[in-house]
Structure formats: structure tokens, C-alpha cells
Amino acid sequence: xxxxxxxxxxxxxxxxxxxxxxxxxxxxxxxxxxxxxxxxxxxxxxxxxxxxxxxxxxxxxxxxxxxxxxxxxxxxxxxxxxxxxxxxxxxxxxxxxxxxxxxxxxxxxxxxxxxxxxxxxxxxxxxxxxxxxxxxxxxxxxxxxxxxxxxxxxxxxxxxxxxxxxxxxxxxxxxx
Amino acid sequence: xxxxxxxxxxxxxxxxxxxxxxxxxxxxxxxxxxxxxxxxxxxxxxxxxxxxxxxxxxxxxxxxxxxxxxxxxxxxxxxxxxxxxxxxxxxxxxxxxxxxxxxxxxxxxxxxxxxxxxxxxxxxxxxxxxxxxxxxxxxxxxxxxxxxxxxxxxxxxxxxxxxxxxxxxxxxxxxxxxxxxxxxxxxxxxxxxxxxxxxxxxxxxxxxxxxxxxxxxxxxxxxxxxxxxxxxxxxxxxxxxxxxxxxxxxxxxxxxxxx
Numbered sequence: 047x048x049x050x051x052x053x054x055x056x057x058x059x060x061x062x063x064x065x066x067x068x069x070x071x072x073x074x075x076x077x078x079x080x081x082x083x084x085x086x087x088x089x090x091x092x093x094x095x096x097x098x099x100x101x102x103x104x105x106x107x108x109x110x111x112x113x114x115x116x117x118x119x120x121x122x123x124x125x126x127x128x129x130x131x132x133x134x135x136x137x138x139x140x141x142x143x144x145x146x147x148x149x150x151x152x153x154x155x156x157x158x159x160x161x162x163x164x165x166x167x168x169x170x171x172x173x174x175x176x177x178x179x180x181x182x183x184x185x186x187x188x189x190x191x192x193x194x195x196x197x198x199x200x201x202x203x204x205x206x207x208x209x210x211x212x213x214x215x216x217x218x219x220x221x222x
Numbered sequence: 223x224x225x226x227x228x229x230x231x232x233x234x235x236x237x238x239x240x241x242x243x244x245x246x247x248x249x250x251x252x253x254x255x256x257x258x259x260x261x262x263x264x265x266x267x268x269x270x271x272x273x274x275x276x277x278x279x280x281x282x283x284x285x286x287x288x289x290x291x292x293x294x295x296x297x298x299x300x301x302x303x304x305x306x307x308x309x310x311x312x313x314x315x316x317x318x319x320x321x322x323x324x325x326x327x328x329x330x331x332x333x334x335x336x337x338x339x340x341x342x343x344x345x346x347x348x349x350x351x352x353x354x355x356x357x358x359x360x361x362x363x364x365x366x367x368x369x370x371x372x373x374x375x376x377x378x379x380x381x382x383x384x385x386x387x388x389x390x391x392x393x394x395x396x397x398x399x400x401x402x403x404x405x406x407x408x409x410x411x412x413x414x415x416x417x418x419x420x421x422x423x424x425x426x427x428x429x430x431x432x433x434x435x436x437x438x439x440x441x442x443x444x445x446x447x448x449x450x451x452x453x454x455x456x457x458x459x460x461x462x463x464x465x466x467x468x469x470x471x472x473x474x475x476x477x478x479x480x481x
Contacts, residue, residue, distance in 0.1 A: 123224030173382020
């Protein structure tokens with residue numbers, strides 16, 4: 047079962063990388079492109095809780111860093127923090143609620159972008175704060191709010207054993 | 223663990239590993255990117271054509287098809303002329319001198335919203351390596367920061383991390399031209415207060431010993447200069463000489479600081 051999760055999760059991450067690096071990079075809103083890789087830790091946290099959100103955030107972030115000119119590991123750090131945070135924030139919520147994925151996608155994506163720039167500046171890249179942060183957060187958040195349902199479905203398929211950390215089993219089952 | 227990775231990468235201990243991984247990742251994705259691009263480009267063209275067609279229809283229903291076709295021809299011609307101009311310009315860069323160059327096509331822009339970069343279609347197999355200067359459209363475009371076998375990432379001079387050693391004026395006074403982020407003007411640093419700088423003054427690469435760029439490449443022109451009441455340096459803003467917003471073809475200079 048564990049191997050199945052790893053294989054499926056790898057497939058999902060690769061699919062997101064391909065979509066991001068091919069289709070999404072071509073989409074521009076005011077010169078800013080969306081970032082669907084951000085959705086992976088958010089979706090994993092909604093499906094499986096804080097620990098899984100952090101693990102998926104770290105892994106997906108490392109993969110995303112391979113294609114970015116920003117410091118290697120920065121997306122992994124931001125992804126794990128975001129995943130963990132979303133998991134904690136949604137622990138008391140009904141995770142089967144239809145509105146949760148888009149809401150989490152919207153809010154957490156905006157937080158991710160601000161955190162990414164802030165951590166980048168903290169780690170010696172002050173120019174990361176000299177961008178249109180509000181615009182980036184808005185574009186990424188709105189795009190990810192739309193795609194979040196698909197992302198949650200895909201991550202849910204990849205982690206069928208993801209339980210239910212912090213929520214009643216029945217609710218977790220209903221997600222699947 | 224993330225912080226450890228970031229620290230090791232920043233210190234250079236992991237640089238060879240991450241560089242290798244980035245090369246493998248980029249090379250693996252290249253064929254997929256080509257296929258997706260080949261599939262999606264006609265769809266995009268079709269949609270763009272539809273929008274264009276609709277606009278013409280509103281203006282003149284009777285002649286809409288003909289007008290649309292003519293406009294498309296003009297656009298294609300303009301596009302072809304622009305491509306030709308940029309390619310021809312690469313053949314005649316006066317500041318390149320005897321340096322060898324590799325002409326490249328820009329295949330993607332800004333892989334991250336936090337960095338001003340472009341991706342070019344030449345990589346290590348064509349002799350392109352990290353640190354090489356990239357020129358085009360009349361001046362310095364940037365520097366190669368990532369190089370895989372068949373593609374490379376170029377950090378533009380406008381990127382917040384870009385710093386170019388430059389010189390200006392008849393005596394070649396030294397200065398630094400720093401990027402402030404995509405779409406923002408460049409800043410001139412180390413220019414002493416009250417230096418008379420006319421609008422349009424050219425800043426070129428200084429090429430001092432150990433510099434990251436060969437000497438004499440035009441970088442930017444002054445757009446404004448002023449000195450504060452207590453400042454020891456002049457506040458100088460500059461505009462890049464190269465037209466970075468419409469980059470299609472650039473040339474990588476096969477040059478390193480040791481050359």
C-alpha cells in the first residue's frame with residue numbers, strides 16, 4: 047500500500063510539473079502566471095492532515111525548485127510550512143465540505159506566495175520583496191481556487207490510505 | 223531539512239548536485255514541453271484568430287473575412303520582419319568584436335513570478351555554460367544562470383539579483399548597474415553625488431579584471447539622476463538598452479572571466 051501511495055503521488059507530482067511548465071507558464075494575467083504546484087501541499091493537507099501536507103509540500107517543493115531560478119529548497123520550505131499550516135487550520139473543519147478545497151486553495155495560495163517572498167528575503171534574496179506581491183498573490187490564489195477541486199481529487203486518489211488525521215473516519219471516508 | 227538544503231546550496235556545497243539534478247529535470251521535460259507546445263499553439267492561434275475575426279465582424283460585416291485575412295497577413299509580415307530584424311541585428315553587434323557567439327531563440331519567459339528570466343533553446347551541448355553573457359537588441363540582455371544540455375536559463379539585467387560592473391562618461395568612471403525587478407528601471411550605484419549626468423548617458427560593461435562581462439557592452443541609458451541633500455551618491459535610474467520586453471533572439475557570448 048505504501049509503495050502504491052509513493053507511485054501514485056509521484057505520478058500526480060509529475061503531472062502537476064508538466065502542466066505548470068507547459069500550459070500554465072503560457073498563461074499571463076498582468077504579466078503574472080499562476081502556480082499550480084502550490085496546490086499540492088494544500089490539497090494533501092486537506093485530504094490527509096498536517097503531517098502529510100508537510101511531507102507532500104516538501105517533496106513537491108523540491109521538484110518545483112528544479113525548474114526555478116530562485117534558491118534551491120525555498121519552495122520545499124514554503125511548501126512544508128504551508129501544508130502543515132493548512133492541515134492545522136482545517137483540522138476542526140468538515141473536510142468533505144464542497145467549499146473547503148476552493149477556499150483553502152484561495153487563502154493558502156495567497157499566504158504561500160507572501161511566505162515565499164518573505165522567506166526568500168530572509169534567506170538573502172531581498173529583491174523577492176520588490177515585486178508586485180499583491181498581484182502575484184491575487185493571480186495565484188484566484189487560479190488555484192478554481193483548480194483546487196481537481197487537485198484535491200487527484201491527491202485523494204494518490205493517498206487512499208490517508209486518514210483522517212484529526213477528523214472522524216467517516217468524514218475521511220466520504221472524501222473518497 | 224529545507225533550511226539545510228538552502229544553506230548548503232547557498233554555500234556552494236550542493237551546487238554541483240542541484241545543478242546536475244536541474245539539468246536532468248530540464249532535459250527530461252524538454253520533449254514533453256515541445257509536444258505540448260506543438261499541440262497547444264494551433265489552438266491558441268485559432269482562438270486568437272477567432273477573437274480577431276469577431277472584432278472585424280463588428281466593424282464591417284460585409285468585408286470582415288477579407289479584412290481579417292489582410293490584417294493577418296500584415297501581422298504575419300510584421301512578425302516576420304521583426305524576427306528578421308532581431309536575427310540580423312545579432313549578426314552585426316559592434317561590441318562583440320572577436321568573441322565567439324551562439325545565436326539562440328527565446329523559448330520561454332519568467333519560469334518564476336519572483337525572477338526576471340528567459341529560457342533559450344541552446345545549452346551545454348552548444349557550448350553554453352553558466353556565467354556566460356547574453357546580448358541582443360543592441361545591448362546586454364543578461365547572464366546564463368542555469369544550463370542543461372539543450373536549454374539554458376538567462377537572468378535578465380532587470381532581475382533583482384542582477385549586478386553589472388559598468389563604466390560611464392568620457393573618463394570611464396566605474397559604477398554598478400543593478401536590477402530592481404521585472405518591469406522596473408535599473409539603478410545606477412556608486413555614482414558620486416553631483417556628478418553631471420545627462421539623460422541618455424550610456425553605461426557600458428567595464429570589463430575590469432575578474433568582471434563577469436567583457437568590456438564595452440552597452441547596458442543602459444540614464445533616464446533620471448538626482449542627488450539628495452545629504453547623500454554621498456547620486457540616485458540614478460536607467461533603462462536597459464536592449465528591448466527586453468520583445469526578446470525573441472539573443473546571442474550567448476562564449477566568454478568567461480578567465481578568457
